[in-house]
Amino acid sequence: MTLDATQVRVGITGEVYRAPAGTAAPTGPTTALDAAFEGLGYVSEDGVTEAHDDSVDNIVAWQGATVVRSAVTESVMTLAFTLIQTNTVTLETFHRGSTMTEPTPGVFKLEVKPPTADPGVWVLDVIDGDKHERIYLGNAEITERGELMYANGEPIGYPITITAYPDTDGNLAVKWSDDPAWGESLGS
Template identity: 25%
Template sequence: MGNADNIKIGVKGRAYVADVGTTFPTSPFVAWGTGWADLGYMHPDGLEEALGEDRTEINAWGEEAPVKTRIKSRDGSFKITFLETTADLLALYYAVLTDDMTSVAAVVGPPATAQYLSFGTGQASPGIEKALGIDIIEGDEIERIMIARVDVSDRGNRKRSADDASSFELTFKPLAAPSGGQAVQRFLTNVALPTP
């Protein structure tokens, strides 16, 4: 018989980025430490995770189905739409290092001017690799996803209108972890292993 307690709902979530190599929390109950930047409010659609495999199929004479398959590669992606405009999100969306941005301070005046951020785009770059952390939260239930190294593989169109927030739709592609570790590590609370 089913157990409704096993149904997980992503009521809310948080996403964090840091430089590759930044230390991850050691459990789902440990706060994100030094070096992790909270990316702020996200669209109500939440997180969309996709998994994929590329397989080689071995066919045999006279058989309708493959007799064996081998996994050549596994990949995945994590798509999130962010609502806040911050330097970290601008850097991810436009593939610009924050070190290449300039913040111009506000001037009291006269004439008074507000603070503004300045940066350029258009140079070819290898992308901005980051470590990514995601918490999916429902009450005291937490699923924590820690990805050692990601690049932004796709960016949705930015729309500016009076009807909706100017958002950043980003798809993160996990890359091989530095030093050969696990590319993606997960913590899920209140999920028991079956007894042998």
């Protein structure tokens, strides 16, 4: 493999979207999303972290106390980020199971309920100039919410972690890109 600086990507911009379970999946890195997808607006300057946490049990042989095999016993894929745009979609996403109302004109009310299970579909678009990467989670939900901090000079952030579960095809995620570097060794 040769060193090629033109293949270094930076997640310059993008957006996170959510939709109810059963919403049609995107079909490529730049295809229009189904109308059911809602954009979640600005994410903090820390961006989005994709993590893969695998638990591995080592099998040790009696002879020599040597590891002879490893078995993956658990594998978890997550996306974590902090939303910093405050609106109905963001608040209802963070406070899953709660609904925004307008009891009188210009006055909005969110009765925060205990969180409920809310599996759905999620998309993360990552853009670097004219290169696009799209990550689609066909079965995922919020499994962790961080603390809300109200401080002078800081945006109110809504930190969430989404955990991906296998979809009907067994995929935790599907990734697309129009970046030629992705297919470099495919010979296309």
